[in-house]
Amino acid sequence: MEGEARLVAPQALPEEREERALRPRSFDAFVGQPRVVNNLQTWIKAAQRAGRPLDHVLLTGPPGLGKTTLAHLIARSLDARLVTTSGPVLEKISDLAGMLVKLKRGDVLFVDEVHRMRTSVEEYLYSAMEDCRIDVPIDDGIHARTLSVSLQRFTLVGATTRAGLLTKPFRDRFGIQERLVTYAQEELEEIVRRSAKVLGVGIDDEAAALVAGRARGTPRIANRLLARLRDVALADGAERIDARIAARGLRMLGIDAEGLEALDRQILAILAESPYTPVGIKTLAVATGEEVGTIEDVYEPYLIVRGFVRKTARGRVLGPRGFALLGIEPRAAGDDPQGTLFP
Template structure:
């Protein structure tokens, strides 16, 4: 939206899962106006025929429309006006190298720091018409994992708690009470995150333990643990990945209020 606004043009929004055939992409491209911005969300999920069509469109501003079927089919080249393609994905490794290399610029969005999230939360509270104390905004921001989407979700849940069980004011007490109800702790860990940490520390002595074993222990699929819980736990330095499996760091034991086991192989206390 920022790019389209700076260019003074319009924005066309679509997504990779919505484009499963080359014809779907050809229909979108052929309807673009000159200078228009095409935004493709989850671009790594584009179908392979659509990817190959996008190659030609990005390089030559042309698409080939196939008319007819079988031996009588023919390809009609259709010229496209100059346009801008913006793709977004959270899994850049799944993008084919030929597609990734055709973009003139590749950027990476960092996580927000708490001060930036406070500004986001304060604005969202104003739009919701909910009176928000600065201390409550700071508390919510610190538990939002550096992500505005999570910050806005937690803000709405705090507002709900304040309206149902409080006086409607989003103060520090209301924020802490609401986040306790929704099981979001001081580091932003939720129930699944703490379950993974607790299983790793209490049942497996801090590891190492394999992903599938850990997932079965917490009653979740391995992919859920790997894609939902692990990234934030690793980023916060609570668990580590080793060739032998996942291990808990000293910070994990401290966060859970547990005492880590002494290293094996020591005959005497070195204290």
């Protein structure tokens, strides 16, 4: 699968420059996540009225739900400068220190994939988050020493798809913690219609419903599908995306009526080879050529929520809808040798 640009992907694809244009520029224009949006607006308003920077914010949840967009909206609502980076980029303490000392009061530092920071870098943030102070390393070797430096009070916004990988001391330093959830069909249809206007293409309600139904509850996927369907319409010389164009385009993309793509079906096929024996996540990763984290974060959540896959203490097995889709007769509950299953 390496090198293949998938529609169901763990991160924004580099070539998708239009994605930035599709991002809402205010909380009022943000569709979905009503509890999270309302909470953030409340905390922001309180911070502004108190004349203090916003508490540190941790945004968690599956990829593609709007964590990066919300970070931008937080900074814009605060009228603050946004400094962006990601966990994998912050390899050394010196990388982070150089960034922290340049922050001004009220700046928002957004760290995407915050769970991928090294433990030493994560721990270095403790004093910065709590006391607005860090020890800057000076020189190396026998001449190594540190200089205590005061920082301007800033707001750290961390985004992660794997909150469980964060240490408790680090997680507890975020005064505001919000989890994003997958979107409802109606919310995705609204997002598709809005995005179609931004892209300058018309779309029928039935076509918007088809796109939303195959987007796995994720706006990023909905927008990717929409962009490809726009291209199908352009190639056909059509001014609008109707249900016929949408259905044909989705077939071209290999997205079936259940919202499954090639790798989803590959996972189900692997499980079907021994439908009553759990398969370990590492075995699935080797068989599909994917990383364990990608399967766990990107593919499994949808397959589990929709009942295609179940997790046991020993591995993954087909779920009720997986058996039905593949035409395999499931064992009776009393015959399940694996015991209690958990989601």
